[in-house]
Amino acid sequence: MPKKRFLGKPATPGKVYGAPGAGYSGFISFMTAVVLIALWFLVTTMGWVKPIFMPSPYAVFNKFIEAWTEGVANSTLLQHTMASLGRVMGGFLLAMATAIPIGVLMGVNRITRGIFDPIIEFYRPLPPLAYLPLVIIWFGIGEFPKVFLIYLAIFAPMAIAARSGVRSVSIEQIHAAYAMGASSRQIITHVILKAAMPEIFTGMRIGIGVGWTTLVAAEMVASSRGLGFMVLNAAQYLASDTVIMGILVIGFFALIFDLLLRHLEKVLIPWKGKV
Template structure:
């Protein structure tokens, strides 16, 4: 084999250079915890879960009332998408829920991130906002839902406001934590090079806090989808949460599972998008 191997232009055979060991990335040499890709394992987990679902339901080990088969769920998905359920099609339910969640999420991004940054750089802002946020953050949305209804009624604004409150706290706390985690040496180095306070905040502190901010956004949107069901419990006639609750009242478990899957797919897709944006916008995460 070595006699007929194609010579590489920089010395050594082509085969030898092709199969030579690559240089390792930081942490690989000694096996850093969690190092490596998990996509294949995740795919296998999904396939095994679906196979178990098909096996259990088609063998009749669980009654359809408690766990309908994937075929029944898909058939119900097609029926709801074309004929509708509870007075609206699946597209109308989905659009209403997306408007509520992402409307509240957008409003939280415009308010929670600046407030969180201010809490990190100003003791006055921290003294004003921190007690209020830390007080209501552990409360479940159902606890202050009655007050939201009393203050704002049962219209669309109360639903948006409820989801906004649920998203606001984790995003503000993540932004504050990101600011507080910035290295003091970086700040001193920027000042020693003649940077102003605003330049330090914008170019050093804010950029260093971006990983934590993205984490807060991912957590916030997950909390928003969770709160959606609570918000759509009150005087709603459309929405994925309303559809799931309405189907549960009539023991339509196929619609319930179908709605849960749709909500989960949207939440997973947005989380994947946020992780991609984080890799593009924060390429230095974990490297400095």
């Protein structure tokens, strides 16, 4: 019998020649985190850095337990976390409800693009601290200015991503849909929006990250609770263990939201990278 020249399953497209960036990187990410934590233990245990500049992991963990049970800055960690989550999610959901439709309209309508493009491009590079005083003058020092500041920071990248996704749709797909009798509304809903969804989700991921980075600035305004407020309050007293604990909590929730959006992207946009 002639020997079989081909054994096993056919090779997955891209694996024969090695597609750039292909492969699972989760283990590498895990080992990177392990090495960084080990270095943190080593540096603090050996006393190479003073605790006021770099507290040990034990001190940060003890501060986490204290903040969770007894509280810090007149509130427990759960209360600080819930206050910040409400502000970030409020700004994010408000941006989703407005930035994505406006971004899509900017991509399909020149009048809408002409109105919103200069406004977005003007304020997008500005740091939130630059227009924070104006937000305070306009809306006072209540809860709404904090959410509004986060909303403004998220709005620009989300709208630009939606517009970019619409503008990247292949003209051949649009012509093919017209040739099969599709109306303008069907073109937008069934062709343009579906093709733009990957970039819209990318904008959402960028937006939620920007929202968390803006949180500290938003909670500078007459706040009594919040993770950003907790970090700022601890910094005034040089409580570096509380500062690092707050940073880790903020980073944890930012990572969780990003992973959630990645999962939703895989579920809702299975055609990404395949068309």
